[in-house]
Amino acid sequence: xxxxxEIKNLKSFSTAAERFEGAxxxxxxxxxxxxxxxxxxxxxxxxxxxAATGCLEVCTAIYPHTSWDCxxxxxxxxxxxxxxxxxxxxxxxxxxxxxxxxxxKAPKFVAFGGDGAxxxxxxxxxxxxxxRGHNMMYVCLDNEVYANTGGxxxxxxxxxxxxxxSPAGSTSYGEKKNKKDMLSxxxxxxxxxVAQVAPNKWKDMVKKIQTGFETEGPVFINAxxxxxxxxxxxxxxxxxxxxxxxxxxxxxxxxxxxGKELNITYRPKNVVPVRDYLAFQPRFKHLFTPQYExxxxxxxxxxxxxxxxxxxxxxxxx
Amino acid sequence: MNKKIMDxxxxxVWDGNMAAAQALRQADVDVVAAYPITPSTPTVExxxxxxxxxxxxxxxxxxxxxxxxxxxxxGAAAAGGRVATxxxxxGFALMIEVLxxxxxxxxxxxxxxxxxxLAAPLNVNGDHSDMYLGRDxxxxxxxxFSPQEAYDLTLCSFKIGEHLDVRxxxxxxxxxFMTSHTAQNVITLDDETADKxxxxxxxxxxxxxxxxxxxxxxxxxxxxxxxxxxxxxxxxMASTKVIDEVFAEFEKVSGRKYNRLETYKMEDxxxxxxxxxxxxxxAQLAADKMRAQGIKAGVVAPRVLRPFPLEELAAxxxxxxxxxxxxxxxxxxxxxxxxxxxxxALFNTPARPVVSNIIYGLGGRxxxxxxxxxxxxxxxxxxxxxxxxGALQRFVGVRGPELSFYNK
Ligand SMILES: Cc1ncc(C[n+]2csc(CCOP(=O)(O)OP(=O)(O)O)c2C)c(N)n1
Ligand code: SF4
Numbered sequence: 001x002x003x004x005x006e007i008k009n010l011k012s013f014s015t016a017a018e019r020f021e022g023a024x025x026x027x028x029x030x031x032x033x034x035x036x037x038x039x040x041x042x043x044x045x046x047x048x049x050x051a052a053t054g055c056l057e058v059c060t061a062i063y064p065h066t067s068w069d070c071x072x073x074x075x076x077x078x079x080x081x082x083x084x085x086x087x088x089x090x091x092x093x094x095x096x097x098x099x100x101x102x103x104x105k106a107p108k109f110v111a112f113g114g115d116g117a118x119x120x121x122x123x124x125x126x127x128x129x130x131x132r133g134h135n136m137m138y139v140c141l142d143n144e145v146y147a148n149t150g151g152x153x154x155x156x157x158x159x160x161x162x163x164x165x166s167p168a169g170s171t172s173y174g175e176k177k178n179k180k181d182m183l184s185x186x187x188x189x190x191x192x193x194v195a196q197v198a199p200n201k202w203k204d205m206v207k208k209i210q211t212g213f214e215t216e217g218p219v220f221i222n223a224x225x226x227x228x229x230x231x232x233x234x235x236x237x238x239x240x241x242x243x244x245x246x247x248x249x250x251x252x253x254x255x256x257x258x259g260k261e262l263n264i265t266y267r268p269k270n271v272v273p274v275r276d277y278l279a280f281q282p283r284f285k286h287l288f289t290p291q292y293e294x295x296x297x298x299x300x301x302x303x304x305x306x307x308x309x310x311x312x313x314x315x316x317x318x
Numbered sequence: 319m320n321k322k323i324m325d326x327x328x329x330x331v332w333d334g335n336m337a338a339a340q341a342l343r344q345a346d347v348d349v350v351a352a353y354p355i356t357p358s359t360p361t362v363e364x365x366x367x368x369x370x371x372x373x374x375x376x377x378x379x380x381x382x383x384x385x386x387x388x389x390x391x392x393g394a395a396a397a398g399g400r401v402a403t404x405x406x407x408x409g410f411a412l413m414i415e416v417l418x419x420x421x422x423x424x425x426x427x428x429x430x431x432x433x434x435x436l437a438a439p440l441n442v443n444g445d446h447s448d449m450y451l452g453r454d455x456x457x458x459x460x461x462x463f464s465p466q467e468a469y470d471l472t473l474c475s476f477k478i479g480e481h482l483d484v485r486x487x488x489x490x491x492x493x494x495f496m497t498s499h500t501a502q503n504v505i506t507l508d509d510e511t512a513d514k515x516x517x518x519x520x521x522x523x524x525x526x527x528x529x530x531x532x533x534x535x536x537x538x539x540x541x542x543x544x545x546x547x548x549x550x551x552x553x554x555m556a557s558t559k560v561i562d563e564v565f566a567e568f569e570k571v572s573g574r575k576y577n578r579l580e581t582y583k584m585e586d587x588x589x590x591x592x593x594x595x596x597x598x599x600x601a602q603l604a605a606d607k608m609r610a611q612g613i614k615a616g617v618v619a620p621r622v623l624r625p626f627p628l629e630e631l632a633a634x635x636x637x638x639x640x641x642x643x644x645x646x647x648x649x650x651x652x653x654x655x656x657x658x659x660x661x662x663a664l665f666n667t668p669a670r671p672v673v674s675n676i677i678y679g680l681g682g683r684x685x686x687x688x689x690x691x692x693x694x695x696x697x698x699x700x701x702x703x704x705x706x707x708g709a710l711q712r713f714v715g716v717r718g719p720e721l722s723f724y725n726k
Pocket of ligand 1: 054113114116148
């Protein structure tokens with residue numbers, strides 16, 4: 001069945017894009033566009049795509065223009081998962097009734113949402129779709145903030161980040177809660193395939209997307225999406241920000257199959273300290289004061305413990 | 319088609335929920351996505367039964383909320399096929415956000431709405447609060463007053479909404495419990511006739527048609543939004559023609575005639591009650607009683623609430639001297655919704671009848687023939703004196719001190 005693209009090298013891959021066109025108004029350096037392009041590029045199959053309200057949606061479908069050379073829909077902030085589930089149900093209905101034209105090729109169903117749409121407001125819809133087992137891929141563009149509305153905290157915003165609704169101030173180090181562990185939650189739905197990806201590790205990402213497309217049932221992809229505007233790094237340094245995230249193990253790359261079997265897919269040769277990752281982004285700059293430095297130390301401990309846990313789980317195959 | 323033919327008689331004893339479910343079955347709906355809520359639950363339960371027994375061959379998706387039900391309906395309709403759901407009250411309220419999105423994207427979907435009060439206080443019984451809540455969401459809004467009409471109008475809804483000049487979603491309202499749970503004789507169409515009447519679904523901008531990729535649900539600013547909304551309204555207004563045509567076609571196959579504005583003994587009426595839902599039938603019985611006493615009483619009921627039959631209403635009421643607009647919904651700090659609409663229709667006519675607003679039947683409280691006769695008797699007084707004798711707005715059938723407002 002596979003109609004995936006053969007990925008030989010970055011050049012052949014990057015020149016093949018034709019279903020997510022350049023005509024969008026995402027900020028220069030926005031990782032959303034890199035991720036979406038890599039995903040759509042991973043297959044030649046027909047696509048039905050939805051996008052939740054958020055940067056991706058408002059920047060790519062502004063009437064009378066569209067960046068999408070595939071079937072595409074936006075309904076609301078919370079329900080991009082269910083929009084695609086509805087379309088998938090219609091596909092099944094028409095197939096079962098014999099109403100699809102001869103030679104009709106089955107499409108892939110993909111829903112995009114930001115971390116706000118995924119971790120917060122759309123969580124119920126996402127959970128419902130995964131429980132019902134729709135044959136779809138859900139991709140979270142995880143920039144750890146409500147970017148489209150100007151940088152409010154979400155439940156993906158990490159501890160210590162300064163966001164507009166959890167700002168750092170003379171009596172606050174910013175966000176007080178640790179980032180929600182979305183991958184574990186989605187794996188616990190019994191989803192056949194969930195994975196974390198980052199656009200800088202494009203080969204790893206494409207492999208996972210292709211695995212996802214070949215999987216029957218709901219697939220969850222959490223994609224680290226560096227946001228130049230809210231993370232406040234220079235627009236030409238998106239890939240560097242992503243490299244720091246995965247090399248510091250703040251954003252480890254792994255997959256979980258059938259809710260159990262965990263595979264780490266990228267092991268940095270030289271693990272960089274968490275402080276290097278934090279120092280790169282002005283949203284954390286207040287942590288580098290004597291008052292709040294303990295947050296950085298705690299953070300390093302947590303990342304070490306999480307890495308240890310992932311390795312043990314991988315070894316144990318449970 | 320892989321589905322079994324259901325053996326039904328030419329007359330069946332169905333309640334409104336079964337009548338609606340049977341219409342969905344006969345209309346060969348491709349996707350039903352739903353979430354249960356009293357009193358509309360049996361519509362989807364009956365449909366689930368048809369699905370479990372092979373009488374329908376589409377997809378039946380039990381989602382996790384009404385908001386998701388309408389979201390899935392929108393996705394399914396945009397994919398390109400016939401879609402329906404059912405709900406009531408809080409469920410409808412939860413759907414509201416997506417109702418605007420469905421109509422804004424011009425997606426034909428049928429929503430069977432079994433009317434019920436909105437909380438608080440929590441109440442599962444019928445009134446029209448939910449119907450009024452959704453009336454400006456850009457959907458065609460029709461009202462069935464009996465199980466027979468629930469069946470007939472649900473069949474018509476697909477043909478109206480999917481018409482190429484319309485492409486809009488359609489709500490079919492019916493009264494909670496009074497219609498939804500009262501079993502009555504329903505004259506049926508056989509499956510083949512119903513199927514032929516509704517006709518095959520015509521795909522427009524279908525997401526599953528990959529020969530022509532389409533973007534649904536775009537972003538607009540002030541540069542385009544107004545034009546989109548204007549076109550949407552124009553289509554909604556133009557649907558009156560299609561509704562009339564579909565009703566005429568339906569009369570041909572069934573012998574039953576529907577009008578966008580239903581009237582009873584209005585030819586020479588001097589006093590009139592304007593009502594929705596099952597009260598239409600009760601008011602007819604009351605009008606007959608009053609006519610036996612020499613009072614020229616008539617009844618008017620908008621069958622189609624959106625687009626509102628404004629001109630027809632003005633014409634029907636132009637010689638009437640006193641009118642009671644009956645609102646089965648808490649007015650929320652103003653006159654009732656129906657009162658507003660009727661006055662809007664009358665304002666530009668030479669006639670200036672006396673119009674009063676009756677608030678009644680909230681949370682399922684009965685409206686009796688006797689009370690309707692009392693209302694007619696008051697209208698008769700108003701008609702004779704040429705002015706309103708009581709307050710403009712009165713609550714009837716409520717315990718405690720008399721509640722009346724405006725110009726007491
Ligand atoms: C029901 C609802 N509540 C709030 C909003 C306002 N809103 C639109 S986009 C957005 C934030 C999007 O953040 P996220 O999902 O993280 O995506 P990003 O823009 O960061 O890519 C919010 C709060 C909305 N559109 N709908
Ligand atoms: S604000 Fe951030 S996520 Fe939004 S378009 Fe700009 S860089 Fe991308």
